Amino acid sequence: MKARVTVLGSGTSHGVPMIGCSCDVCRSADARDRRSRASIYLDVDGGPKLLVDTSTDLRQQALTHGIMRVDAILFTHSHADHVMGLDDSRRFSQMQKGAIPCYADASTVASLRRSFYYVFDPASEKGGGLPQIELHTIDGRFAVDGLVIQPIPLMHGERPILGFRFGDFAYMTDTNRVPEQAWPLLDGVQTIILGALRHRPHPTHFTVAEALGVVARLQPRQTYLTHICHDLPHAATNQALPPGVELAYDGLTFEIEAARSLAQATEGRQWT
Ligand SMILES: [Zn+2]
Numbered sequence: 001m002k003a004r005v006t007v008l009g010s011g012t013s014h015g016v017p018m019i020g021c022s023c024d025v026c027r028s029a030d031a032r033d034r035r036s037r038a039s040i041y042l043d044v045d046g047g048p049k050l051l052v053d054t055s056t057d058l059r060q061q062a063l064t065h066g067i068m069r070v071d072a073i074l075f076t077h078s079h080a081d082h083v084m085g086l087d088d089s090r091r092f093s094q095m096q097k098g099a100i101p102c103y104a105d106a107s108t109v110a111s112l113r114r115s116f117y118y119v120f121d122p123a124s125e126k127g128g129g130l131p132q133i134e135l136h137t138i139d140g141r142f143a144v145d146g147l148v149i150q151p152i153p154l155m156h157g158e159r160p161i162l163g164f165r166f167g168d169f170a171y172m173t174d175t176n177r178v179p180e181q182a183w184p185l186l187d188g189v190q191t192i193i194l195g196a197l198r199h200r201p202h203p204t205h206f207t208v209a210e211a212l213g214v215v216a217r218l219q220p221r222q223t224y225l226t227h228i229c230h231d232l233p234h235a236a237t238n239q240a241l242p243p244g245v246e247l248a249y250d251g252l253t254f255e256i257e258a259a260r261s262l263a264q265a266t267e268g269r270q271w272t
């Protein structure tokens with residue numbers, strides 16, 4: 001089952017350019033140096049259309065990439081840059097005339113209920129339209145309209161968060177450690193998107209060198225680094241990366257082989 005991945009946003013929480021900064025990258029004329037907040041869209045052939053995270057820039061991302069449908073939303077964690085676009089999902093629930101299922105771990109579900117309290121309050125003013133979402137707490141592999149999704153436990157500083165594997169592709173942003181139990185779940189992955197903030201160390205994000213350590217162990221065919229800050233100019237950084245590794249950029253698209261059934265997902269691979 002083929003699917004197309006679109007990188008909607010490849011930037012760190014501030015975005016690039018960053019407010020009030022006049023560094024070379026923030027003033028760059030290269031469109032790939034303009035990074036909105038991190039998110040991807042997954043369009044499965046004849047299957048569901050998924051958002052991973054509702055970034056602060058969701059509205060502009062949806063307009064830029066002509067997103068017409070969202071059948072489900074997966075959340076990696078509840079940091080503001082990954083959830084604050086949730087209110088804009090109401091356009092999709094309006095157009096689709098139904099609630100959008102959202103999948104997240106227990107702590108993110110609890111946090112979404114607090115941050116978007118008005119969505120879950122029956123007394124809320126409905127005049128302007130509220131997002132209609134159905135929150136589902138996930139604790140292991142699940143499926144959306146036949147698409148098998150494997151959550152990948154990751155550490156983001158002290159905070160456990162989720163990456164997601166879809167067939168031969170895994171999305172892992174906002175992490176600085178892949179815990180032992182995650183490695184078997186990533187066995188045989190061919191394409192990854194992996195967070196790499198900058199070269200200087202950071203307490204909750206991989207540096208480029210640390211991300212390359214993950215790549216060396218996983219050996220995917222292709223890696224795209226994401227959640228990038230203004231320290232990394234696109235063209236110059238790419239030149240210094242090893243073969244099969246490049247920086248993601250807003251609008252990057254590629255094809256993956258998604259898994260349709262649990263049997264297919266586990267075929268020849270150790271997923272558990
Ligand atoms: Zn983030």
Ligand SMILES: [Zn+2]
Binds near residue numbers: 026
């Ligand atoms: Zn800057």
Ligand SMILES: [Zn+2]
Binds near residue numbers: 077
């Ligand atoms: Zn984060």
